[in-house]
Amino acid sequence: MDEPELIRAAQRGDQRAFEQLVRLYDQNVLRLALNLLRSPEDANDIYQEAFLRVYKNLHSFRFDCSFHTWLYRIVTNLCLDALRKRRVRREENTVVETSEGFLDRMDTVEEGRADGNPQRQLISRQLGKKIQEVLGGLTPRERAVFEMRHYQGLRLRTIGDMLGTSEEAAKNCLFRATQKMRAALGDFV
Amino acid sequence: MKCEEVKKTLPLFLYGEFSFDEEERLEMHIDECVSCRGVLERERAMFKALDGAEAAPTQELLDQCRAELRGRLSNAAPERKHFWDKILQGFSIQFHFAPGIMQPLGAVAMLAIGFFVARVAPSSLGGPWRSAGVLGEPASSRVRYVEPTGSGRVQIVVDETRQRVLSGNLEDQSIQRLLLTAAKDPSDAGLRVESVELLKSKPQSAEVRSALLYAVQHDSNAGVRLKALDGLKDFANDPQTRQVLAQVLLRDDNPGVRTQVIDLLIQHHSDSMVGVLQELMVKEDNGYIRMRCQRALHDMNASVETY
Numbered sequence: 434m435d436e437p438e439l440i441r442a443a444q445r446g447d448q449r450a451f452e453q454l455v456r457l458y459d460q461n462v463l464r465l466a467l468n469l470l471r472s473p474e475d476a477n478d479i480y481q482e483a484f485l486r487v488y489k490n491l492h493s494f495r496f497d498c499s500f501h502t503w504l505y506r507i508v509t510n511l512c513l514d515a516l517r518k519r520r521v522r523r524e525e526n527t528v529v530e531t532s533e534g535f536l537d538r539m540d541t542v543e544e545g546r547a548d549g550n551p552q553r554q555l556i557s558r559q560l561g562k563k564i565q566e567v568l569g570g571l572t573p574r575e576r577a578v579f580e581m582r583h584y585q586g587l588r589l590r591t592i593g594d595m596l597g598t599s600e601e602a603a604k605n606c607l608f609r610a611t612q613k614m615r616a617a618l619g620d621f622v
Numbered sequence: 623m624k625c626e627e628v629k630k631t632l633p634l635f636l637y638g639e640f641s642f643d644e645e646e647r648l649e650m651h652i653d654e655c656v657s658c659r660g661v662l663e664r665e666r667a668m669f670k671a672l673d674g675a676e677a678a679p680t681q682e683l684l685d686q687c688r689a690e691l692r693g694r695l696s697n698a699a700p701e702r703k704h705f706w707d708k709i710l711q712g713f714s715i716q717f718h719f720a721p722g723i724m725q726p727l728g729a730v731a732m733l734a735i736g737f738f739v740a741r742v743a744p745s746s747l748g749g750p751w752r753s754a755g756v757l758g759e760p761a762s763s764r765v766r767y768v769e770p771t772g773s774g775r776v777q778i779v780v781d782e783t784r785q786r787v788l789s790g791n792l793e794d795q796s797i798q799r800l801l802l803t804a805a806k807d808p809s810d811a812g813l814r815v816e817s818v819e820l821l822k823s824k825p826q827s828a829e830v831r832s833a834l835l836y837a838v839q840h841d842s843n844a845g846v847r848l849k850a851l852d853g854l855k856d857f858a859n860d861p862q863t864r865q866v867l868a869q870v871l872l873r874d875d876n877p878g879v880r881t882q883v884i885d886l887l888i889q890h891h892s893d894s895m896v897g898v899l900q901e902l903m904v905k906e907d908n909g910y911i912r913m914r915c916q917r918a919l920h921d922m923n924a925s926v927e928t929y
Contacts, residue, residue: 448695455691463679463687473683480687485698493873510904517925557674564675582637583669584676589639597904604634611633618668 440500444491451491455484458501461585462508468580469512470519471565479515483508498594505587505595509577513596516573560618567617571610578606579614623651628658632665792824802833811843818846822853831857835866844876851882858886868898877908884911888918896924 434442434450436457442450462483466476486507494503568576577596581587582603587595593603628651634640635648652658767779790797798821805817818837824830830853837850847870857863864887871883884902887895899915903926906912919926 451695452692455688459688460679460684463684464677467677467679467683471677473679476679477683477687477690481691481694484691485694488695488698490873506904560671561675564672568675583672589637604639607633607637608630614672615665615668618671619664 436500437496440491440494440496444494451488454500458504459484462504465505465508465580465585466512468584469576470515471568475515479508479511482511502591502594505581506597509581509595513573513577516576563618564614567614570617571613575606575610575613578603579610582607623647625651625655625658628652628655629661632662636665636669792820798824798827798830802829805833805837805846811846814841814843814846815849818849818853822849825853825857831863835863838870838879839866844879847874847876847879848882851879851886855886859890864890864892864895868895871898872901872905877911880906880908880911881914884914884918888914891918891922893922896922900924900926 434453436454439450439454439457443454459480463476463480466479466483467473470476470479483504487504494500568579571579574596578589578592581592581595582589589603589607590600593600596603628648631640631644631648635645640648652662763780763782765778766781767777769777771777788797788800792798792801801817801821804813805821807813807817814837818834821830821833825834834850834853838847838854841847841850854863854867858867867883867887871880871887874880874883887898896919899919902915903912903919906915916926
């Protein structure tokens with residue numbers, strides 16, 4: 434079954450079709466949530482809430498935009514909401530204290546690169562930390578646009594649709610995000 | 623192209639968001655400008671560093687998410703089936719399994735229901751309503767049984783549905799019960815409109831209110847839904863009513879209905895409405911509703927952009 438057929442079958446209540454639909458997108462959804470929220474638990478929460486909303490409201494999906502856009506609209510709104518809440522109660526630290534000492538919850542996720550050289554590893558770790566700091570300093574909107582463009586490879590027009598804004602507004606967000614990163618990472622790269 | 627412009631727009635160039643002509647102009651400038659070439663190289667290095675900072679979910683996390691979702695889905699049914707859809711679906715499933723047997727049985731069952739509503743129910747209901755008697759010819763009839771009795775004569779058993787006129791006031795339980803039944807008659811939207819129009823003057827009755835809420839949520843006719851909403855005006859602060867109205871606001875495809883619902887909902891501000899209104903802002907395309915929604919969120923000191 435292709436995607437529209439899966440959607441129609443799921444709209445008729447076909448549970449298996451819905452699961453297949455989830456499988457088409459869930460890795461990217463989880464990746465986006467994880468990159469935006471930098472917490473596996475929060476990313477799981479977003480994953481659950483997003484797909485439950487899709488499940489409950491799929492009957493109202495009328496193919497007037499792509500399913501991908503519709504789904505990401507839900508996911509990004511949930512993420513933005515979570516980021517805003519987090520900003521209110523201060524940026525959450527990924528390091529937590531456990532019975533076995535301090536543990537960085539992001540250690541449970543796979544980083545994009547590995548290198549055998551210890552010195553390069555150190556620089557890479559410092560750079561990684563700096564990048565996380567800069568990302569944490571971006572506004573939720575800037576961060577969402579940056580993540581969607583840089584890591585998910587979405588076009589700015591699509592990002593605008595997903596965030597309920599214009600391509601121009603998404604572009605401006607991206608400019609601000611990259612400017613801030615350039616200013617902060619200038620000495621490292 | 624000037625250096626300042628090049629430096630500003632480099633991210634768009636690297637992300638491939640430039641048009642063919644824009645790309646051409648930028649590349650021409652870069653070829654001739656050493657300073658901008660250096661900036662481009664630094665920008666590329668930054669992009670590469672950022673690439674490496676991407677967090678990828680582990681397979682374990684993905685499996686955990688999928689398992690949890692499967693469990694949650696089994697407890698969360700999509701709320702889309704109307705009462706009559708379910709009944710019809712029930713019939714269709716039976717036809718699917720045994721079309722030859724179930725179809726005539728279904729027809730007989732429908733006939734029996736018709737008889738019950740038209741004849742048995744009114745006569746079995748007590749109360750001070752008055753029957754004006756049977757009017758003229760039967761509204762419908764069906765030959766049930768045919769038997770020759772000899773000497774050229776035939777005995778025929780006929781099932782007949784006759785009309786009966788009942789009158790009484792709205793306080794009468796029997797009248798109210800018939801109106802409640804008529805308000806859900808799936809075959810006649812006009813009858814439902816009239817019934818709801820009468821019932822809406824008695825929203826104090828829990829049974830009537832429940833019928834109005836049902837109509838607002840499930841009636842396929844927008845006219846019926848609007849009448850039912852009218853009857854719920856005085857209950858805009860009742861938690862159960864608000865919960866139903868919130869669902870209708872997000873799901874009803876008729877802007878007239880949504881307009882009336884938002885007007886009712888925002889009469890009383892409550893924090894529980896913030897999420898609903900924020901969700902509405904994401905999907906609503908009607909200018910008036912968006913404006914009302916935005917103002918309500920503003921009055922509640924809530925953001926309009928999340929839900």
